[in-house]
Amino acid sequence: MTSTSALPKQPDIGRADIWQQIVTDASGKEVEMAATYSYMWLADEVGHMGLGILLSFATITLARLLMHAPPDALTPQIIGFLVASAIVAGWEWNSYRASFKAAQGSQFPLQTGLLRRDALVATFYMALGAAIGLALHQSWMVSVPAILLMIALAFAVAFPWVREKIIWQKAGLPYLSRMADLGSAVMPDRQAEELWAIVEAPPPVGTRGTPRHVLVAGHVGSGRTRLAASLGTEHAFRGRSVRYMAFSELVELARAGDLETDGPAPGPVNIGYWRWSEAQVLIIDDIGPFLGDLPGQDTEQALADLLHRRLEPVKTAIGARDTIWLVSASDRDPHHHLENQAVALAGFLAAQIPPLAILLSRAAPATLRPAA
Numbered sequence: 001m002t003s004t005s006a007l008p009k010q011p012d013i014g015r016a017d018i019w020q021q022i023v024t025d026a027s028g029k030e031v032e033m034a035a036t037y038s039y040m041w042l043a044d045e046v047g048h049m050g051l052g053i054l055l056s057f058a059t060i061t062l063a064r065l066l067m068h069a070p071p072d073a074l075t076p077q078i079i080g081f082l083v084a085s086a087i088v089a090g091w092e093w094n095s096y097r098a099s100f101k102a103a104q105g106s107q108f109p110l111q112t113g114l115l116r117r118d119a120l121v122a123t124f125y126m127a128l129g130a131a132i133g134l135a136l137h138q139s140w141m142v143s144v145p146a147i148l149l150m151i152a153l154a155f156a157v158a159f160p161w162v163r164e165k166i167i168w169q170k171a172g173l174p175y176l177s178r179m180a181d182l183g184s185a186v187m188p189d190r191q192a193e194e195l196w197a198i199v200e201a202p203p204p205v206g207t208r209g210t211p212r213h214v215l216v217a218g219h220v221g222s223g224r225t226r227l228a229a230s231l232g233t234e235h236a237f238r239g240r241s242v243r244y245m246a247f248s249e250l251v252e253l254a255r256a257g258d259l260e261t262d263g264p265a266p267g268p269v270n271i272g273y274w275r276w277s278e279a280q281v282l283i284i285d286d287i288g289p290f291l292g293d294l295p296g297q298d299t300e301q302a303l304a305d306l307l308h309r310r311l312e313p314v315k316t317a318i319g320a321r322d323t324i325w326l327v328s329a330s331d332r333d334p335h336h337h338l339e340n341q342a343v344a345l346a347g348f349l350a351a352q353i354p355p356l357a358i359l360l361s362r363a364a365p366a367t368l369r370p371a372a
Contacts, residue, residue: 006259036169052128167239
């Protein structure tokens with residue numbers, strides 16, 4: 001029976017948490033602390049507002065010159081604001097179309113809804129900057145309350161987006177990558193469909209839901225880490241708690257029976273990763289070097305022995321959530337090798353559903369030969 005302290009939980013991030021992250025990002029020194037994605041997003045949008053202000057000043061000035069209007073004429077100011085807003089909207093529309101076109105032919109669908117929202121919010125902040133530029137042309141009695149109102153609006157729109165970035169950065173993923181970025185022929189189409197079905201289905205929460213497990217094998221350079229980062233990104237952008245960690249880190253925690261439920265959250269203080277025992281999705285990397293040190297040719301038994309020797313104290317907690325395991329591919333009969341490992345993993349986790357075993361398609365690297 002899994003302890004209630006080791007059950008997967010959905011992200012619980014309220015307005016106070018978002019404000020705290022914003023204050024931390026604004027007051028911290030990013031050159032001295034771990035860079036946060038929430039900070040980069042906020043900096044991007046402030047930059048978008050600045051671009052909008054500059055663009056509106058340029059278009060208002062141009063409109064006034066073309067119309068031979070005095071500096072305080074309202075008509076060229078409104079025309080300049082509208083032109084600036086149209087320019088930024090067109091720019092983001094082209095960026096959206098370019099991203100959509102780049103994803104054509106991928107084995108995995110592009111989240112066009114999220115991408116469209118990204119383009120819309122960037123357009124909103126640049127247009128808001130253009131509106132501030134327009135307000136700055138008015139008297140202070142008009143411009144000051146108008147600008148304060150627009151700043152308040154900017155914060156109101158930012159809250160759900162900062163929450164999304166917090167959820168992603170707390171996963172500890174190496175980088176942001178979407179499944180649609182992986183391209184074509186990454187794996188057999190049937191496996192791609194099964195993998196996408198796992199992404200689309202909600203992972204367990206508490207005792208509700210059946211955990212699914214994925215075993216990804218590939219040679220060096222086959223894209224295992226990129227696939228793992230993409231899976232984590234897709235889950236996080238759906239509002240799920242994800243934790244990415246190395247096998248060695250999980251082994252050390254297992255040895256101490258540490259579920260990370262006590263003390264401060266793991267990772268950088270300005271981020272605080274999801275505790276692995278509370279994450280809905282657990283991604284485990286760098287298992288290959290441990291397997292390579294084990295003697296014998298029985299790959300199923302080798303992985304089974306490794307898991308039982310290293311992770312036995314926490315196996316029930318691990319098996320209570322969706323997991324993704326990254327292993328090396330065998331040079332000889334890699335498909336059979338992977339099938340055996342999937343059997344071993346299912347036995348260790350007492351999985352109700354057999355793990356999805358994926359062998360990435362890229363060929364094995366050339367073997368180095370000793371000099372004659």
